[in-house]
Amino acid sequence: MAEGKVIRAISGFFDIYDTGVVRRCRARGVFKKQGVTVLVGDEVEYEPIGQQEGIVNSVKPRQTELIRPPIANVNHVLVVFSYVTPDLNLLMVDKTIAAAIIAGVTPSLVLTKRDLASLPEAEQVVDIYRECGLEVVSISTKEASSVDLVRALMQGKTNVVAGPSGAGKSTLANALAPGLALKMGAVSEKIGRGRQTTRHVELFQLDAETWLADAPGFSQLQLNVESRALRNYFPDFAAFDCPYRGCLHMDEESCLVKAAAESGQLASSRYENYRQIYQEIREREERMY
Numbered sequence: 001m002a003e004g005k006v007i008r009a010i011s012g013f014f015d016i017y018d019t020g021v022v023r024r025c026r027a028r029g030v031f032k033k034q035g036v037t038v039l040v041g042d043e044v045e046y047e048p049i050g051q052q053e054g055i056v057n058s059v060k061p062r063q064t065e066l067i068r069p070p071i072a073n074v075n076h077v078l079v080v081f082s083y084v085t086p087d088l089n090l091l092m093v094d095k096t097i098a099a100a101i102i103a104g105v106t107p108s109l110v111l112t113k114r115d116l117a118s119l120p121e122a123e124q125v126v127d128i129y130r131e132c133g134l135e136v137v138s139i140s141t142k143e144a145s146s147v148d149l150v151r152a153l154m155q156g157k158t159n160v161v162a163g164p165s166g167a168g169k170s171t172l173a174n175a176l177a178p179g180l181a182l183k184m185g186a187v188s189e190k191i192g193r194g195r196q197t198t199r200h201v202e203l204f205q206l207d208a209e210t211w212l213a214d215a216p217g218f219s220q221l222q223l224n225v226e227s228r229a230l231r232n233y234f235p236d237f238a239a240f241d242c243p244y245r246g247c248l249h250m251d252e253e254s255c256l257v258k259a260a261a262e263s264g265q266l267a268s269s270r271y272e273n274y275r276q277i278y279q280e281i282r283e284r285e286e287r288m289y
């Protein structure tokens with residue numbers, strides 16, 4: 001039995017990559033009955049048929065599974081935001097980082113348009129997220145040295161890019177892999193400003209161990225978490241050991257996270273954004289029950 005990786009799914013067929021060769025495969029007939037799904041990113045066992053085809057026999061257990069975009073085994077999210085045009089929105093940055101951690105995927109922060117940003121402001125943001133334990137790069141997408149920094153972050157991982165429109169995601173993809181960006185560019189032109197639904201996730205190989213998922217129309221990961229669990233996905237809060245173990249870091253008198261934000265030991269934006277995201281999830285929960 002051979003093993004490979006699903007890099008594309010097209011109307012009932014799965015393109016399986018195995019040591020330099022891509023085969024168009026079908027899934028075993030019983031998959032449907034057994035409720036087995038095959039996702040892009042899945043590691044599978046397959047039975048080769050001739051040189052170019054095969055049958056997928058089994059799907060290996062997934063490390064991670066993103067729901068939107070539907071993709072398996074991504075282990076790294078490049079969270080791409082620009083300093084300016086559009087202006088950096090730290091609430092959105094914090095949401096995206098939390099969403100990645102909730103999905104079990106490591107986030108790294110890529111701050112673009114460094115050439116247009118003011119230096120002290122830029123350094124402050126970099127510091128906030130390094131304090132959270134993230135890898136942070138501050139780049140000008142058009143400089144080769146910047147692209148090398150990002151490439152180093154991605155090395156050996158299965159990567160997906162998340163970030164708002166205009167942050168420089170396509171420009172970055174173009175610099176990383178010219179062939180890929182051509183495809184991405186063509187797509188975004190066709191779909192214009194509208195929400196697209198027809199194109200599928202696809203994995204592109206950057207080198208032997210490095211993959212980049214192209215998920216058209218995707219910019220924001222979903223926050224699949226209960227309000228009371230949100231605190232577990234702000235790793236920088238763990239340094240402050242609130243006496244009340246169930247502390248939600250909201251309005252508890254003895255909260256050390258809140259105190260740290262007030263004294264400047266913790267970035268106040270991180271704490272304010274936590275509160276905001278907590279409230280948003282609470283409101284969603286209240287509407288549900």
Ligand SMILES: Nc1nc2c(ncn2[C@@H]2O[C@H](COP(=O)(O)OP(=O)(O)OP(=O)(O)O)[C@@H](O)[C@H]2O)c(=O)[nH]1
Pocket residue numbers: 112113114115116139140141142163164165166167168169170171172188
């Ligand atoms: N000055 C400067 N401009 C940049 C940089 N990176 C990207 N840009 C420009 O910013 C604009 C938006 O870049 P895109 O790569 O299209 O952004 P995107 O995130 O792919 O946007 P969507 O396709 O809408 O999701 C383009 O005009 C780029 O040339 C940078 O580091 N510095």
Ligand SMILES: [Zn+2]
Pocket residue numbers: 242247248249250252254255256257258
């Ligand atoms: Zn607390």
